[in-house]
Amino acid sequence: MxxxxxxxxxxxxxxxxxxxxxxxxxxxxxxxxxxxxxxxxxxxxxxxxxxSVGTVLTVNPAGGQGFDGGGEPLTSATAKTAAAVPEVTSVVATKQLRLSPASSSSTGQAAVPGGPGGFGGQGTSVSTSLQPAVAAGTLGNRNNSGGQTSQYGGTAQTRTFQLPITATGTGAEVDSSGKALNITSGTGLGDYTAKSTKALLGTTLAQKNNLTVGSTFTIDGTTYVVAGLFDAGTEFGNNAVYLTLPQAQAVAGTPDEVSSLVVTVNSMENVDATRTALQTALGSGKADVTQGTRGLETxxxxxxxxxxxxxxxxxxxxxxxxxxxxxxxxxxxxxxxxxxxxxxxxxxxxxxxxxxxxxxxxxxxxxxxxxxxxxxxxxxxxxxxxxxxxxxxxxxxxxxxxxxxxxxxxxxxxxxxxxxxxxxxxxxxxxxxxxxxxxxxxxxxxxxxxxxxxxxxxxxxxxxxxxxxxx
Known part of the structure; x- marks a missing residue:
């Protein structure tokens, strides 16, 4: 043996x-x-x-997060200044839009708080053929009721509020937090630094409007083609559209303005020092530099x-x-x-x-x-x-x-x-x-x-x- x-x-x-x-x-x-x-x-x-988030800083217009509208808008020159700060590895500019369903005027759509720009005046509200994928809920209706009453002394008219659809113009294939877009079907938008009538739709928004890759819809009268679908991880996050940055700026009518900058630092150890240097370079009266993940180090x-x-x-x-x-x-x-x-x-x-x-x-x-x-x-x-x-x-x-x-x-x-x-x-x-x-x-x-x-x-x-x- x-x-x-x-x-x-x-x-x-x-x-x-x-x-x-x-x-x-x-x-x-x-x-x-x-x-x-x-x-x-x-x-x-x-x-x-x-x-994805540990080395990210966010730059907004000074005071742009409050109810008073903030100061001056950020521009492409601001992005160049931010990119020149030591330890910064990338700067992605974004432009925020609010898309209002075309049918909202017939249903008594309440005005977006803060006027056309919304809170801080950073957004721009335009019409779209899309219908929102999520209902406003108690908070949405409460915050957007507008306090309207009937001028004929009758019972106050009930106004139906539809949540606006978030549209983000981005200069790279990342969302507004700097996280890479999770495209589940189709493709990206190609060159994110050029105008394009291609768009990315959230999965729930596409399902609500019976849209798939290759389908079309309109924003402000312009027809867009669905290039791909993405999953943001939440139902409200998927009630959204992504465009290229120049296209979103064109829709808003502000070709050189951006709503925020997503700045990536080369390491977590350099985040605090880079934040200080970035704030100094941009000026406290021009921009607010925030680190949204202070608890991340812990x-x-x-x-x-x-x-x-x-x-x-x-x-x-x-x-x-x-x-x-x-x-x-x-x-x-x-x-x-x-x-x-x-x-x-x-x-x-x-x-x-x-x-x-x-x-x-x-x-x-x-x-x-x-x-x-x-x-x-x-x-x-x-x-x-x-x-x-x-x-x-x-x-x-x-x-x-x-x-x-x-x-x-x-x-x-x-x-x-x-x-x-x-x-x-x-x-x-x-x-x-x-x-x-x-x-x-x-x-x-x-x-x-x-x-x-x-x-x-x-x-x-x-x-x-x-x-x-x-x-």
């Missing part, structure tokens, strides 16, 4: 012991894999937070703590698996002293006998790894969610103040801190990818080999004459 067949047979000599060893190994290996998967998921989420720090905890748990689980293998192999070597003595007496070399025990331990580890991988597949997401759940609440309470919190005028997908970083923080997806699974199993097998080498070396100390004399 060759050494491989003998090793496999020896692994199943005692079914009760084999089952117990495999069960313990499965728990240890499953926990190790789950912790490794959680560690990788949190690491990926930290990178995502840093890349969240990232907490997530890195979760990374450390999961890494320590991974190492501890591997060590447990190694100790289990070590103890069981020592036990087997002692049990089989007579068998080892006989094999050595008939000429079997130490390396062959040692290899037999190593292969036997690997058979047990393979069975434990199969069960452990299934445990990790079911438990990883729950473990990752439990590890980061406390961070979601602490990060949410640390979000910046100001109108809307987070990114002022965040537009679709923005929604303040909870709509940006908070949504990312609470959506850690710990999926068992082949790469992570392979890395974890490689570590497990490495520990298994190390754990079985000690008893394998013990076989070299067994002297056949002493064993046979004892018999």
């Amino acid at each position: 060759n050494v491989v067949a003998r090793s496999i047979g020896n692994a199943f000599r005692n079914w009760i012991r084999t089952t117990a060893v495999v069960a313990v190994l499965a728990v240890a290996i499953g926990l190790a894999l789950a912790m490794l998967v959680s560690n990788q998921a949190v690491e990926s989420k930290v990178g995502e937070l840093n890349a 969240a990232v720090s907490s997530l890195k703590s979760v990374q450390n905890i999961s890494l320590i748990a991974f190492i501890a689980s591997l060590a447990t698996a190694g100790l289990v293998i070590l103890f069981i192999m020592i036990l087997l070597v002692r049990e089989r002293r007579r068998e080892i003595g006989v094999l050595k007496a008939i000429g079997a070399p130490n390396r062959t006998i040692g290899l037999q025990f190593v292969l036997e331990s690997l058979v047990l580890v393979v069975m434990g790894s199969v069960v452990g991988a299934m445990i990790a597949a079911f438990a990883s997401n729950g473990i990752a969610a439990a590890l980061v759940s406390s961070n979601t609440s602490s990060a949410s309470t640390g979000r910046a103040g100001g109108p809307g919190g987070g990114f002022p005028g965040g537009g679709p997908g923005g929604g303040g801190f909870l709509g940006g970083a908070g949504a990312l923080l609470s959506s850690v997806n710990a999926s068992v990818s082949p790469g992570v699974l392979g890395l974890g199993l490689a570590a497990v097998f490495a520990v298994a080999v190390l754990g079985s080498l000690v008893p394998a070396l013990l076989t070299a100390r067994i002297r056949p004459i002493e064993v046979l004399r004892g018999e």
Whole structure:
């Protein structure tokens, strides 16, 4: 019988012991894999937070977030000044529009608060053939009732308010918070720095208006073609349209004006200094530079703590698996002293006998790894969610103040801190990818080999004459 067949047979000599060893190994290996998967998921989420919102500053016209209309509008020259500030890696200009359904005048549409420009005078309201995908709700109707009464002394006329559709002109394929647009079907708009009658529609808005890629609609009498559909993650965020920046400026009739700038800094460590430098370069009377994610540093720090905890748990689980293998192999070597003595007496070399025990331990580890991988597949997401759940609440309470919190005028997908970083923080997806699974199993097998080498070396100390004399 060759050494491989003998090793496999020896692994199943005692079914009760084999089952117990495999069960313990499965728990240890499953926990190790789950912790490794959680560690990788949190690491990926930290990178995502840093890349999408952690290094983003928002520039608005000075006072433009209040009810008084603000100061002077931002222009392309402002964007060039911002781009010249050290540590700034990109500047994306956006133009906000409010699209009012063409039927709103016949239904008693209330005026948009703040006049044509809305709050702060940054937006421009124009008509569209689109119908909003979401209802105004209690707050929308309360804030836009206008307090109208009948001039004939009768009962006040009930006025139907329809939410305006948010339209954002952007100079790159990102939303107003600096996050890359999640285009679910179709394509982007191509050159975002040129006028175009192509548009991107939110999924709920497209569904409401029975539009698909290639369909058409109108804004201010101009026909637009749906180039693609995007998913902002929320129903209100998907009640939106994206145009190229020059096209939105043309619709608004303000060719050189922008509503806000999304400024990306090269690292989180430089955000505070860059914010100060940017505010100085633009002037406090010209622009307001805000960092909408003040609580993000705390969240990232907490997530890195979760990374450390999961890494320590991974190492501890591997060590447990190694100790289990070590103890069981020592036990087997002692049990089989007579068998080892006989094999050595008939000429079997130490390396062959040692290899037999190593292969036997690997058979047990393979069975434990199969069960452990299934445990990790079911438990990883729950473990990752439990590890980061406390961070979601602490990060949410640390979000910046100001109108809307987070990114002022965040537009679709923005929604303040909870709509940006908070949504990312609470959506850690710990999926068992082949790469992570392979890395974890490689570590497990490495520990298994190390754990079985000690008893394998013990076989070299067994002297056949002493064993046979004892018999």
